[in-house]
Amino acid sequence: MLSNTTTLLLLSFSHIVKLELGKLPGLRSIFSPASLFGTLIPTYFWNPGLSWQWQWRNQAAIYTISLDVARQFLFLKGQFDWRIDSDHANGAEWSRHRRILSLAFTPETFGGLNALVWEETTTLYHQMLQAEGWTRESDIMISAIDRITTKFALILIARCGFGQPISWDTPPQISGMPLGEALVIVSGMYRLPIKRLHDIEMAYTSLAAFMKENSDPQRKDVFRLMIRASEGEGKLHMTDDELAGNTFLMLFAGHETTAKTLDAVIGFLAWYEDVQEEVYQEIKKVMSEEGKLTCGELIKVQSCFLEVARLFQTTETVVLKTDEEDGHGGQVILEPGTRVAVDVVGLHYNPKYFPNPEEFRPSRWCGMSESGMTMFSVGPRSCIGRRFALTEGVAFLSNLLRDWKLHIRARVMRGVTAMTLGVGEVPVRLTRR
Numbered sequence: 001m002l003s004n005t006t007t008l009l010l011l012s013f014s015h016i017v018k019l020e021l022g023k024l025p026g027l028r029s030i031f032s033p034a035s036l037f038g039t040l041i042p043t044y045f046w047n048p049g050l051s052w053q054w055q056w057r058n059q060a061a062i063y064t065i066s067l068d069v070a071r072q073f074l075f076l077k078g079q080f081d082w083r084i085d086s087d088h089a090n091g092a093e094w095s096r097h098r099r100i101l102s103l104a105f106t107p108e109t110f111g112g113l114n115a116l117v118w119e120e121t122t123t124l125y126h127q128m129l130q131a132e133g134w135t136r137e138s139d140i141m142i143s144a145i146d147r148i149t150t151k152f153a154l155i156l157i158a159r160c161g162f163g164q165p166i167s168w169d170t171p172p173q174i175s176g177m178p179l180g181e182a183l184v185i186v187s188g189m190y191r192l193p194i195k196r197l198h199d200i201e202m203a204y205t206s207l208a209a210f211m212k213e214n215s216d217p218q219r220k221d222v223f224r225l226m227i228r229a230s231e232g233e234g235k236l237h238m239t240d241d242e243l244a245g246n247t248f249l250m251l252f253a254g255h256e257t258t259a260k261t262l263d264a265v266i267g268f269l270a271w272y273e274d275v276q277e278e279v280y281q282e283i284k285k286v287m288s289e290e291g292k293l294t295c296g297e298l299i300k301v302q303s304c305f306l307e308v309a310r311l312f313q314t315t316e317t318v319v320l321k322t323d324e325e326d327g328h329g330g331q332v333i334l335e336p337g338t339r340v341a342v343d344v345v346g347l348h349y350n351p352k353y354f355p356n357p358e359e360f361r362p363s364r365w366c367g368m369s370e371s372g373m374t375m376f377s378v379g380p381r382s383c384i385g386r387r388f389a390l391t392e393g394v395a396f397l398s399n400l401l402r403d404w405k406l407h408i409r410a411r412v413m414r415g416v417t418a419m420t421l422g423v424g425e426v427p428v429r430l431t432r433r
C-alpha cells in the first residue's frame, strides 16, 4: 500500500516537474543521483542514490545503454559535462587541454611511454615487496587489497606522469596530509554546496604548487608539458588555475580507475582458480629464466583486466550536453541544451554486445582492437590514459602472479560506489609459488 502511494506520488511529481529531460517520455525521479539528497539517501526503488547504476543496471530509463546511440553522441562535437579540467573547460577549452596532454601520451613519448610505465611498475613492485616485508614471507593475508593497489597506482602516476621521486615507504605530504588523502578529500568534498573547510581548499590549491616544486625540470612528462604550457604564451597557454585543475584530474583519473580495476581482477582470479592457472601458464611462457618479464604480449592477462573493467566499469556515466543554441542543426530530436547520459555500466551489461553479461569471461577480449575497448569510452573524448592503464595493469598482475598464488574464501566482489564504481573490500591470501 505504502509503495503504491509512493509510486503514485512519484509519478504525479514526475509529470509536474519535467526536469531536464526535454521531449523524452518516461518516469522522472524526485532527486537527481548527483544531488545532495540523491547522494545522502540510499538507493531505493524511488531514489536513484549513489549506487543506482549498479543496482538498476538492467534498466535504461533516460540514460542510454546502447553503444550505437552512445557512439552517435560521443562522436558529436557538442558541449560536455566531464572534461579534462572539469572547472573550466567548455568545448574549445577542452580541445586545447586535450592537445597539450595528448603530447604526453603518444607511444613515442619519453623513449616509449609503455616501456617507461612497464619499467616503473616493475621497480615499484619490487620496492613494495621489500617495504611490506613480503620478501621474507611465504603466506600473506591481506584484509583489503585496495590498501595496496590504491597506493601503488597513485605512486605510479606521480612517478611516470609527474616525475615525482616518490618511494613506497615515504608517501608525500600535501599541506600536512598524505597525497592520497588529499586527493580523496578534494575529489569527494570540495564540490559540496557548503563552504569547504580550510584544509580541503588548501589541499586542492597546494597540489600543483607541490608538484611544481618537486618535479624534475629535466624530465619531459605530463606535468612538465603542462608547466611549459602555463609559462608560454599563445594558443596553448594554460592559466595557474587550469594547471591546478588538470593536475588534480590527472592524478585522480590516473590512479583511482586502475586501482579499482586491479582490486577486482585480483578478487576474480583468486575466485576462478582455473583462469588464474591459465594466466599463470601464459606468464611462465614469456618470462626469462631469471623470471624477468618484459613489456610484450600477455593477451590473457590483458583480457582479464579488460573483462573486469567491463564488469565493474569505474566511470559509471558519461554525460554530454547538446549544443545550447541549435541542438546540432535540428538533426537530433532532443531539445537544445538537453543532457544525455551514457549509462556505461548498463551498456557493459547489455546482452546485445556482451552475451551472458554477468559471466566472467575474459576470452571475449582476446584479439580485441583498442578502439573496441569500450570501457575506455569511444570518440574524441575517450580515455587518454588507456595505454598507460593497460601497461600498468598487465605489468602489475604478471609480476604478482609470477610470484604468488591468489586465494579467496568467498566471491565477495559486488558493486560499491565511492567516487567511482569498485568492488568493495577484497580480502586475499597470497602464497608463494
Ligand code: HEM
Pocket (backbone or CB within 6 Å): 082, 083, 084, 098, 157, 161, 249, 250, 253, 254, 255, 257, 258, 261, 309, 314, 315, 317, 318, 319, 375, 376, 377, 380, 381, 382, 383, 384, 385, 386, 388, 389
Ligand atoms: C582501468 C583504467 C581506466 C579506465 C576504465 C578509464 C576510463 C575512462 C573513460 C570511460 C573516460 C571518458 C570519460 C568521459 O568522457 O566522461 C576516461 C577519460 C580520461 N581518462 Fe581514463 N580510464 C582509466 C585509466 C586512466 C589513466 C591511467 C589515466 C592517466 C594516466 C587516465 C586519464 C584520463 C583522462 C585525463 C581523461 C579525460 C579525457 C578527456 O576529457 O579528453 N585514465 N577514462
